Amino acid sequence: MIRWRKGTVERVRREWPGAMELDVALQEGGCRALAYPPLVGRPEPGDEVLLNTTALAMGLGTGGYAMVVAIPGRLPEDPIGPGHLVKARYTPLQATVLGADEQGSPHHETLREADTLTGMPVVVADLHSAVPAILAGLLAARPGTRTAYVMPDGGALPAWFSMSAAALRDAGWLCGTVTTGQAFGGDLETVTLHTGLLAARHVLGADVAIVAQGPGNLGTGTRWGFSGVSAGEAVNAVSVLGGRPVASLRVSEGDQRERHVGVSHHSLTAYGRVALARAQVVVPLLPGAFGARLRAQAAALGERHELVEVGVEGLEEALAASPVRLSTMGRGMDKDAAAFLTAAAAGRHAASLLA
Incomplete structure (x- = not known):
């Protein structure tokens, strides 16, 4: 093992x-x-x-x-400070962190009775690579929007693994990262996705949150065996807390696997089967036969969700302004522009909800 x-x-x-x-x-x-x-x-x-x-x-x-x-010859000093949440529990590298929602936290009083996101838009995506693209579309439409990244534990557990999250924070595109569940290393730590969303709103003061797993998603080529099912669960959490879930589709025109071409089966399963609450599913108005295929596939989600068509004019320029390299499954804009334009369209729509 x-x-x-x-x-x-x-x-x-x-x-x-x-x-x-x-x-x-x-x-x-x-x-x-x-x-x-x-x-x-x-x-x-x-x-x-x-x-x-x-x-x-x-x-x-x-x-x-x-x-x-x-480093056997030079062990670090014992940690000093509060914190009673154990993450990566019962593994050899379990770590104790200070949870924003625990009793010893300065934010405990804020979160103890917190129960609503007060209508905050939350963009939900499958892949970590969607995060900078969502931000590009959002900030091009509404500069200065305070946006938090809420990271569940479907991919990497340490938020430190993400170079893009750190760079987006340094560039001012993110106001902070919240790590939830077994994930750790964010600006704030919480026990659940629900308190992570509430912390983004009430502690970080976010106008918008993005929920997407960390780098390194897991898939098995089966209908249900992929970590991205958490996107559907995130839609439910946002709805329960009185937020406005915006579903970003996982789309590809460059993937060699048929199940991911056009709208990925990950999105069709997560939003079509797992998400029980109603979301706004953003369908980008991409041109040509590929755009038509995408819209036909997304139509299957229309019975459960509201489909929102969003234009992509100007989004390539917005994506070019990203402070981090855009890459999904090793493909950049030149190999899979549809993936990034789709995510950026979701960000553009989230911005429109703040008007």
Whole structure:
């Protein structure tokens, strides 16, 4: 289940908030490794490190790193401070964090009786790669909108793994990240998606929230075996809390897998079967035969949800202004423009709900 290796840090390749990318020498050669200093301490060149090389051996794209589990010769200091929420529970790297919703939090009083999002639009998406595109459409239509990213635990558990989330925060496109469930490492931590949404609204003061799993979604090629079913559950949570759910479709014109061409079966299942509450499903007005195919597929969701057609004029320019690289399943705008235009259209529609 786990491939263990010992290695020696050769150099630090780059770092961003909460994470470091390293070159590590192994007996069988070198590899690229990732360390989370808040968990394991800060590795330095020359340090011996204990690695989990499972994802690397499997050749995973998003998660294709050896993961630093420990720096045996230089353990970090014991943490100091409050926090009673345990995340990644009962794993070797379970971590204690301060939950915004726990009794010791300065936000506990705010969240104790919080029960409504007061109509806040919440854009729900399947893939993490949709987040910057949604923001591009939203901010082009309504600059300065305070937007929070609420990250459930369907993909990566550490928010630190996302270079784009950190860069979007630095660029001022996000007012903060809230990690929910077993996910951790956000500006705020919460026990559930529900308190995560409430924290986005009442603690971060967000005008809009985006819910999408972290990098590294999981799928099995079966009807129900994919982590994106959580998008349907997020629609339900938003509705229960008095928010306005806006469903962003997962769309592709470049995926080699037929089940993801046009509107992905992930969206058709999550919104068509899992989401019991009514959402506004944004259907982009893409041109040509592909656009017609997409609209025909999305029509299947019209019985349960409100379909909202949104034009895509000017969205390519908005996407070009993104402070982070746009990439979905290794494809950029040149290979899969429809994926990003669809997400940006959802952001554009969310902006219109604030007018």
